[in-house]
Amino acid sequence: MSLHDDFASRHLGSIGSERAALLETTGYESLDELIDRAVPAGIRSTRPLDLPAPLSEPAALSWLHGIMGKNRVLRSYIGQGYHGTHVPGVIQRTILENPGWYTAYTPYQAEIAQGRLEALLNFQTMISGLTALPVANASLLDEGTAAAEAMSLALAGMPKGKVMFVSDACHPQTLDVVRTRAEPLGITIQTGDWRGFDPSSCDGFFAALVQYPDTFGRADDFEEFFSKVHAAKGVAVVAADLLALTLLKPPGEFGADVCIGSSQRFGVPMGFGGPHAGFMACSDALKRKLPGRIIGVSTDSKGRPGFRLSLQTREQHIRRDKATSNICTAQVLLAVMASMYAVYHGPEGLRHIAGEVNHRTARLKASLESIGLEISNDSYFDTLVIACDGPATLRAAVDRGINLRRIDEARVAVSLDETVTDQDLEELCAVFGAELVEQATVPSWPSRLTRTSDFLTQKVFNSYHTETEMLRYIRRLETKDLALNESMIPLGSCTMKLNATSEMMPLSWTEVASLHPFVPADQSEGYREMLCLLESWLAEITGFAAVSLQPNAGSQGEYAGLLAIRRYHLDRGDADREVCLIPLSAHGTNPASAVMAGMKVVGVKCDEQGNIDVGDLQARLDQHADKIAALMVTYPSTHGVFEDTIIDICERVHAAGGQVYMDGANMNAQVGLTSPGRIGADVCHLNLHKTFCIPHGGGGPGVGPIGVAAHLVPYLPGHETLGDGAGAVCSAPWGSASINTISWMYIAMMGGDGLTEASKVAILNANYVASRLKHHFPILYTGQDGLVAHECIIDVRPLSAKSGITVEDVAKRLMDYGYHAPTMSWPVAGTLMIEPTESESKAELDRFCDSLISIHGEIMAVANGEADARDNVLKNAPHPAEDVCADDWSHAYPREAAAFPMAWQHQHKFWPAVGRIDNVAGDRNLVCTCDSVESYAAAGS
Structure with a gap:
C-alpha cells in the first residue's frame, strides 16, 4: 500500500522528519526506545494484534457497504418507540x-x-x-x-x-x-x-x-x-x-x-x-x-x-x-x-405532521373495519392493534416488503409515521385484503384529551421555516463553537482525536440509518455481521473472551460491567460481596456506578506520585476480607502514568476473591502495547467515542461496550427482544448500533500495526508536550525516567501562589489564543490535564505549547508587578470581539494583547462569543427555557 493509500499516515499527525523532531525533544532516538522506557516491561503484549490487514479508505468503504447491503430495509410499521422520520436535508447536511x-x-x-x-x-x-x-x-x-x-x-x-x-x-x-x-x-x-x-x-x-x-x-x-x-x-x-x-x-x-x-x-x-x-x-x-x-x-x-x-x-x-x-x-x-x-417546522408544522399521521391512522382503521376486522384500541394516535391470524399476516406483510409488529398469535400492531403516503396505505390495506377508504369521521380519542394549550410560542420556533433562514441560523450557532475543525482540543481523559470523514460516511447510508431495531433477524444480517466483527476485533484488542456493544455511553458501560460482577458473585453464593474499592483519584462516575449496581464504596488512597497506595489497598482488602466484590481502576492511572504495580494490584484483589474492573477511559495508551486482559482485569468498558474515533458530538453520542473474561461472559447484558430474558441496560439490543460503523471503519483502515502505532504516537505526543512545558509549569506526576503515558498534568498552583492567577483564568485566557482548555482541576485541583492524542501534528502541538508558554509569561508579569493584579489579560479573559471593538477601552493593557496574543492569529482568529460567564449567579437564578432568554436580551439592550 502506497503512502497515499495508507490511512494510518492520514490519521497520525506526525511521520518522518516531524516525528524525529518530536523524539529529539524528548531525548530518545527512536519511538520504540521511548515506548520501552514508558511502558513497564511486565505488562507489554508478547505478540502483535491479530486483526485483518489495513485497508485503504475506498476498500474499507466497499467492504462495509457489501456487509451492510445484506440488511433488508422493509417498510416499517413496528413502532414500539421507533418510527420512520424525514431528516430535513438542511439538518442532515449542516449538522x-x-x-x-x-x-x-x-x-x-x-x-x-x-x-x-x-x-x-x-x-x-x-x-x-x-x-x-x-x-x-x-x-x-x-x-x-x-x-x-x-x-x-x-x-x-x-x-x-x-x-x-x-x-x-x-x-x-x-x-x-x-x-x-x-x-x-x-x-x-x-x-x-x-x-x-x-x-x-x-x-x-x-x-x-x-x-x-x-x-x-x-x-x-x-x-x-x-x-x-x-x-x-x-x-x-x-x-x-x-x-x-x-x-x-x-x-x-x-x-x-x-x-x-x-x-x-x-x-x-x-x-x-x-x-x-x-x-x-x-x-x-x-x-x-x-x-x-x-x-x-x-x-x-x-x-x-x-x-x-x-x-x-x-x-x-x-x-x-x-x-x-x-x-x-x-x-x-x-x-x-x-x-x-422543531425550529424548522415550528408549532404549526408539527401539528400538521401529527395531524396527517393521525388522519392516515383513522383511514386505515376505517378501511380494516370495513371488512370486519376488529381493532382492539378504541382511542389512538398512530397505532392500531388488529385481531387477525398473527403469523399469517406477518408473512403476508413481509412478502409485500412491510414489517408489522407481532403482539401475540392473534394480534398484530401497525404504527404509522410522517413518512407514510397514500400509496403506502394502499399497500398496507392490501396486506389485510382491504381497500383504502376516505377519511373516517369518528374521533380518535375522547374530547377531554384534546390539547387546547399553545406550545413553542417562543420566537426561535416561529422564525426559521425557509431553508435559507434555517441554514443561516444553524451557521450562526456553529460559528460560536470551537470544535476539532478549528484547533486541537487537548482534554485529558477525553481523547479528542481525528474523526475521519470516511469513518462518518456510512451513517448516511439507507441500510445503516433506516433499520428498525426490532426487525426479524434475517433482515438485519448485515448489521449483525458488522457488529459481530467489531466485537471480535475489540475482544482481540482488550484480551478478553467476549464484548457486549449494548451500553450506549461510558457510564452505561461502567454500570453493565459492575452488574456482570455482581451477578457472578450472586451465582456463586457470595451475596455478601458488596464492597467496591475505588481509588480516590477515580472518575466520579465510578463510585456513582458502583452504588447503582448495589455495591458499597470504599476509597483507596493514592501516594505522592499519584499511584494507588498498595499498602492502603491491602489494608482495605484485609479490613473487608470476604466482602470484596471489586476494585475499580483506571489504567494508565487517572494521573497519566503507567503504574508498575498494576499486575500486583490485580493479583491482590483476586486473592481476596474480588474482581478487577478497569475503566477504559485511557485505553488509547494501551492498544497494541498491552491490554486489560494481559494486565489481569476481569472486565473493562471502552469509550468508542474516545479511543475508537466515534466523535463526541458536543457531548454525546457515545458507546461504552464492555469486554469480559470468560467466566463473566454469561453475565453480559441481555435483551427481551433477543429472547434471552432480561438484563438490558438500554432500550435497543445493540444500543447505539449505527455509530458502531465508525469504529468498524477505523479498525479496518488502521489494522493491528496502525492501531499500535497510534498508541505509540499518542504517548510520544504527550511526552513532547511535557518536555516543552516542564520548564514553565511543573509536570505533577511522571513514571519511569520522568515519562508520562498519553497525557500529562501541569501544575498551575505554584504560579497561582505567586500571582493570584487561578487555573480558571488560564483556561479562559486560552480561548483568546483559539484553544479549548485542557481538563481543568481534575483529578487534582489547580491543575490542567493535557491529552494531545496521536492525530495532532508537530505544528499544532507547538502552537498549543507556545500559547501556554506565552500565558506563563503573562502570569509572571502579574507576579512581578508589571501587570495589574486585577486588570490584566488573564482576569478579564476571554475577550469577545464586541469588547475589543468597543469605543470604550479602559484596560491597562492594549487591545492587541487581549485579542491577538500570537502572530498567527492575524491570519485567522477564533472569537469567543461572550465574556466570562457568571456560573454562580446562574445557579442561584435558574433559567432553563429560551423564552426567558429574549427577556434577558431585551433587558440588556
Whole structure:
C-alpha cells in the first residue's frame, strides 16, 4: 500500500522528519526506545494484534457497504418507540454531516460553546413546552434509561419506599431496562393494568409509570389515577410520544410529576436502535434532583446573557457515591437535531405532521373495519392493534416488503409515521385484503384529551421555516463553537482525536440509518455481521473472551460491567460481596456506578506520585476480607502514568476473591502495547467515542461496550427482544448500533500495526508536550525516567501562589489564543490535564505549547508587578470581539494583547462569543427555557 493509500499516515499527525523532531525533544532516538522506557516491561503484549490487514479508505468503504447491503430495509410499521422520520436535508447536511457540530466537546467551557448551548436550550424549551412541565434536561441516553432515571429520581424523594408500579402497557424494552436498574437497588417492580392498581393499598409504594399513548396505541386519561398516586405520596411518571403531544393533552396538565421519552421521531434516523436523544421533564419541585445536564442562562462579565451548564454539571465528581445518577453525558448531537427539527417546522408544522399521521391512522382503521376486522384500541394516535391470524399476516406483510409488529398469535400492531403516503396505505390495506377508504369521521380519542394549550410560542420556533433562514441560523450557532475543525482540543481523559470523514460516511447510508431495531433477524444480517466483527476485533484488542456493544455511553458501560460482577458473585453464593474499592483519584462516575449496581464504596488512597497506595489497598482488602466484590481502576492511572504495580494490584484483589474492573477511559495508551486482559482485569468498558474515533458530538453520542473474561461472559447484558430474558441496560439490543460503523471503519483502515502505532504516537505526543512545558509549569506526576503515558498534568498552583492567577483564568485566557482548555482541576485541583492524542501534528502541538508558554509569561508579569493584579489579560479573559471593538477601552493593557496574543492569529482568529460567564449567579437564578432568554436580551439592550 502506497503512502497515499495508507490511512494510518492520514490519521497520525506526525511521520518522518516531524516525528524525529518530536523524539529529539524528548531525548530518545527512536519511538520504540521511548515506548520501552514508558511502558513497564511486565505488562507489554508478547505478540502483535491479530486483526485483518489495513485497508485503504475506498476498500474499507466497499467492504462495509457489501456487509451492510445484506440488511433488508422493509417498510416499517413496528413502532414500539421507533418510527420512520424525514431528516430535513438542511439538518442532515449542516449538522449530522458537519464536523463543526459533531467534533465539538462537551460544553464545559461555556464561552466557546454558545452555539450548542443555545441549541440545547431550544431542546429543553421544546420538551418543556410539549410536556407542559416547567423544567427539562438537555437529553438522556434513550427512553428506557430515561425511565430508569425517573425511578431513581422518585426514589430519592421517597427513601422508605421500595415498590414502583409500572403499567403493563409500557413498551417492553422500557420495562426490561427498569427491571434491570431496580434489582440491585432492592426495588420491587409491580406490573399490571393501571386501572386496577390502588396506590394507597401498596406498602412501600413510591412511584407509578404509565405510557401515553401506550404500547398498544391507546390514549388514556390518567388524571384520576395520578390523583390517587399523589394521595399515596407517590411520584407520577409518564412515558410520552412527543409528536402525539402536539395534539393530545400534555402530561403536565393531568398531574404528571415527570415525563420521559424519546425525541427520535423528530428528524433522527432509527439506526437499528440509536443513537437517539431521550428526554426528561419534571415539576419545579423536582428540578434540583433532575439527572443529567441542564442548560441555563446567566450573564457574562459585561452583563450580557450567556448560556451555560447548570446545577448537576458533573455532579458525580462532587457527590461521588452520594450522586443520584452516574450520567455524565448526554445525546447532544441528536438533541440538537431534534430541536432543529422543531425550529424548522415550528408549532404549526408539527401539528400538521401529527395531524396527517393521525388522519392516515383513522383511514386505515376505517378501511380494516370495513371488512370486519376488529381493532382492539378504541382511542389512538398512530397505532392500531388488529385481531387477525398473527403469523399469517406477518408473512403476508413481509412478502409485500412491510414489517408489522407481532403482539401475540392473534394480534398484530401497525404504527404509522410522517413518512407514510397514500400509496403506502394502499399497500398496507392490501396486506389485510382491504381497500383504502376516505377519511373516517369518528374521533380518535375522547374530547377531554384534546390539547387546547399553545406550545413553542417562543420566537426561535416561529422564525426559521425557509431553508435559507434555517441554514443561516444553524451557521450562526456553529460559528460560536470551537470544535476539532478549528484547533486541537487537548482534554485529558477525553481523547479528542481525528474523526475521519470516511469513518462518518456510512451513517448516511439507507441500510445503516433506516433499520428498525426490532426487525426479524434475517433482515438485519448485515448489521449483525458488522457488529459481530467489531466485537471480535475489540475482544482481540482488550484480551478478553467476549464484548457486549449494548451500553450506549461510558457510564452505561461502567454500570453493565459492575452488574456482570455482581451477578457472578450472586451465582456463586457470595451475596455478601458488596464492597467496591475505588481509588480516590477515580472518575466520579465510578463510585456513582458502583452504588447503582448495589455495591458499597470504599476509597483507596493514592501516594505522592499519584499511584494507588498498595499498602492502603491491602489494608482495605484485609479490613473487608470476604466482602470484596471489586476494585475499580483506571489504567494508565487517572494521573497519566503507567503504574508498575498494576499486575500486583490485580493479583491482590483476586486473592481476596474480588474482581478487577478497569475503566477504559485511557485505553488509547494501551492498544497494541498491552491490554486489560494481559494486565489481569476481569472486565473493562471502552469509550468508542474516545479511543475508537466515534466523535463526541458536543457531548454525546457515545458507546461504552464492555469486554469480559470468560467466566463473566454469561453475565453480559441481555435483551427481551433477543429472547434471552432480561438484563438490558438500554432500550435497543445493540444500543447505539449505527455509530458502531465508525469504529468498524477505523479498525479496518488502521489494522493491528496502525492501531499500535497510534498508541505509540499518542504517548510520544504527550511526552513532547511535557518536555516543552516542564520548564514553565511543573509536570505533577511522571513514571519511569520522568515519562508520562498519553497525557500529562501541569501544575498551575505554584504560579497561582505567586500571582493570584487561578487555573480558571488560564483556561479562559486560552480561548483568546483559539484553544479549548485542557481538563481543568481534575483529578487534582489547580491543575490542567493535557491529552494531545496521536492525530495532532508537530505544528499544532507547538502552537498549543507556545500559547501556554506565552500565558506563563503573562502570569509572571502579574507576579512581578508589571501587570495589574486585577486588570490584566488573564482576569478579564476571554475577550469577545464586541469588547475589543468597543469605543470604550479602559484596560491597562492594549487591545492587541487581549485579542491577538500570537502572530498567527492575524491570519485567522477564533472569537469567543461572550465574556466570562457568571456560573454562580446562574445557579442561584435558574433559567432553563429560551423564552426567558429574549427577556434577558431585551433587558440588556
